[in-house]
Amino acid sequence: MHMTMSLTKNGNNLRGRADTPGSWDALSGSIENDGKFFLNGNQRNGPLTGSYEGYIYEDGSLTGTGGSQ
Secondary structure, three states: OOOOEEEEEOOOEEEEEEEEEEEEEEEEEOOOOOOEEEEEEEEOOEEEEEEEEEEEOOOEEEEEEEOOO
């Protein structure tokens, strides 16, 4: 499945959106100084649909895993 994430960082807080064909999740969570992040996704600002964790690197690339609730 194709997914596009758009994130904004404010201090150690992350907010954004994950778009998939036909749906989207609002994302919120945190990032540590080394780039490790933790995010929760809520489908269209409703119930929790999944959690994501991984790393955001200095070049903006991202690796991680996610699972649905």
